[in-house]
Amino acid sequence: MKKKSTAFKTLLIDFLLAxxxxxxxxSFIFTRHTMENGIDWASFGVVLLIGLILGLILNRVSKLSIxxxxxxxxxxxxxxxIGQKPYAILGLVILAVTFYVGVLVTELSFYEFFSQAGIQGATRIFTALLNPNFEVLDQGILAVIETIYMAFIATAFSLPFAFLLSFFAARNLxxxxxxxxxxxxxxxxxxxVSRSIEPLVWAIIFSVWVGIGPFAGMLALMIHSVSSLAKLYSEQIENISExxxxxxxxxxAHxxxxxxxxVVPQVILPFLSFTxxxxxINVRMAxxxxxxxxxxxxxxxMQFQGLARWNEVGLLIIIIAAVVWLMDFLSSKIRESIK
Amino acid sequence: MENLFKLDKLEKTYPNGVRALKGVSFDVNKGEFLVIIGLSGSGKSTMLRCLNRIHEPTGGDLQFKGKSVVSLKGRELRQYRSKIGMIFQHFNLVPRKSVLENVLTGTLSRTSIFKSVFNMYSDADRQKALELIEVVGLKGKEMHRADNLSGGQQQRVSIARALMQDPEVLLADEPVASLDPATSHSVMEYLRKIQQQYGITVICNLHFLSLVREYGTRVVALKGGEKMFEGSPSEIDEDWFKRIYGEQAVEVTIN
Structure with missing residues (x-):
């Protein structure tokens, strides 16, 4: 019984890889498929058929079964x-082919990177970025304050939900x-499910729901924080001493x-640290x-970028970097002190 | 002699199929110091945990003062448990909490959920907790963090916690197995004091026969989930010892 299912699994793996x-x-090396061609499902069927035959050969006849x-x-x-493990060589071949296809698909081009026009563009944007426009400093500071508070409220609101959920998501309880x-x-x-949807996607959903603005951003961060924190919390609960x-x-006791x-005395400090x-993280994501x-x-x-006002963008990048560094520094200091 | 527990063909099979208890029957009398001995894995700990239903027996019957307790649920079960104090090999104190707070957890069954969450214990309970801390010789350490104390001191905190329940029975699961010999005797002395002065029945799992002979008034030996000996400590001679612990075993003493 077990033997049979193992044999089937090895065959399935070989079939899929072949x-x-x-x-x-x-499709990539011979015919150079692009998006515009669409998918030719008929030839895809043929590919699967060849794959099946090849997979069978690899699995049954040769010593190349991955x-x-x-x-x-x-x-x-x-x-x-490695000479006595031919299947490992086949594995390396598949890796090499994947690498080659990857290079083709990402349209790697040294020409674009080092072309005259490319270099000029890079020079222009870096010059602008390195000469930040301090006239928008007030605007930037107010905006970053909004971001920090938005992240704080998202974290604070997600905390009670995550706290309650984590006990129900802990297997040992x-x-x-x-x-x-x-x-x-x-x-x-x-x-x-909710964790596998990026906050960026949640933000798009909520910006339609409650309108563009910090509230939409806060909701997006909150949803993601609830699921991430609940997972971290519940793992902590699963590790407590019984x-x-x-x-x-x-x-x-009830x-x-x-x-x-x-439970709570054992997990309260890790919980605080995670929070x-x-x-x-929420400041960065915000x-x-x-x-x-x-x-x-x-x-x-986004607004300045849309207007191609790179000097202003440069200033904002400096502000973001400073705040992220500061938050990172503070949060690690606080987390150290409550260990 | 008044009967306290009556085990009748008590069985425990764990969900993974391990049969820890295969129909164990014996009585526990009020006021005695009953010692359970046996190899690791013989079912001692399981047996003890079945008595206060931390583990659910899967067969047979268990009576406490003449009433079956195997089907108690909810509040009734919690009230039943509150009459049985328990101490453990690894003390199982609440980490990060003070000695006083740990001792006060012994009152949880009679304190409302709301009050216990906000640490609102009654003055009488606080007074009693302070007295019990003194009884176990930890006066002056009330506000120390319990998990920073030495092993012997932690075990005494857990004894005070159990006494806080006003128990009729004290279950002790290898109370001295992680302590050094001198501390072991001090903890065992406290258990004897509890049995003799407070009249609380003690049921204790032990490894060392020297301790069994010194403190126990009666012995039950388990082997492979079955009772194989019941009698007074002095009856355990070389022959019984080998039957309980196996032919290869050599007795080790603790002084």
Whole structure:
């Protein structure tokens, strides 16, 4: 039974890798596909067919099965050097092809980088950036204050939600009953989904919902902070020592008291540390979110960039760098002191 | 002699299939110092935790003062637990909290959730906690952080915490296994004091037979989840020792 499923898994891996290899060689190296061509699904089917045949050959006939390598089906104890592991060579070939295709797809061009026009453009923008316009200093400072407070409020509002959710997302507290485990999985699922959506995307959603401005940015950061903090918090809870929990249960305490005395004292400082770090991250993210209308210094940066006023952009970059450095410094100092 | 616990073919099978207790039956009498011995993994800790239902027995019956307690739930279960104090090998104190706060957690079952979250314990409870801290010889350390104390002192804090529950029984799960010999005797002396002066029944898991002979009034030995000996400490001779701990075992003493 186990033998069969392993054999199937190795074959599946070999089939997918062989198809990938054929696809790379066919569409990028031979025909140089671009976006405009669209996808030719018929020939994609042919690629899969060739991949299947090739995969079968690799898996069954040759000693080139990467699937078998991954699932440790090959006896490597006697292999000396890469010469006796042909499958490893095939792996390197796939890596090399991927690298080559990557170079093609990203349109790497030394010509663009070092061309006359390119150099001129670079000189122009760097000259402007290095000569910041201090006339917009007031505007920049006000905008960055908005950004810092926006990040702070996003962190502060996300804290109680993350705190409550984290207990339900901690496996060691929820595995007592089937109902508990169900809640655990549902919450974990929503946290994972909301965390995998970037704050930038949330900002776009909220800027349509509540209008462009710091409020939209705050909401975007908050959603992302809730899911990130809840995950970090719950992992901390999963790592606590069970002893105090057991002792509190033994005194006849109510489950809420058990958590308050058995769990909270063990996690409160790490929680605080994570939260301060999150504020630090949120200040940085708030800048980026401003670019899509989340308010603060990012929005201002976007406006000047749109007008090609590079001297003003230069000043804003200095302000952002200074604030980010300061926040980073302060948050690490604070986190050190509460260890 | 008044009967306190009655174990009747008590079984515990863990979800992973391990059968820790395979139908253990014995009685615990009021006021005795009962010692449970046996190798690691013989089911001692599981047995102790089944008594206050931190672990759920999966078969058989457990009676406390003549009433079955295996199906108690919610508030009734918590009130039952509050009558049973417990101390542990690793003390299990609440970290970052003071000695006083740790001792006060012994009152959680009779303090409302709201009051306990905001540390609003009654004056009577505070007074009692201070007295118990003195009883276990830690006067002057009330406001020290409990997790900064030495092992023996931490175990005494946990004894005071258990006494704070006004328990009828004290369960001790290898209370001296992580302490040095001198401290071990001091902690065992406190347990004896609790048994003799306060009339609290003590059920204690121990490793060292020398301690068993000195402090225990009765012994139950477990092996592989089954009871294999029940009697007085003096009855455990060389022969029984080998049957409990295996042919290869050599007795080690602790002075």
């Amino acid at each position: 198809s990938y290899l054929v696809l790379c060689i066919d 699937g078998k390598m991954f699932l440790k089906e090959y006896d490597t104890s006697k292999a000396r050097g 929820m595995n007592g009953s089937g109902f508990g485990l169900t809640v655990y999985y549902v919450i974990r699922f929503f946290l994972n 002893g105090p929990l057991e002792a509190m249960t033994a005194t006849g 489950p809420i008291q058990v958590i308050w005395y058995g 301060i770090y999150r504020w630090d 800048t980026v979110i401003g670019l899509v209308g989340g308010g603060g210094i990012g929005t201002l940066l």
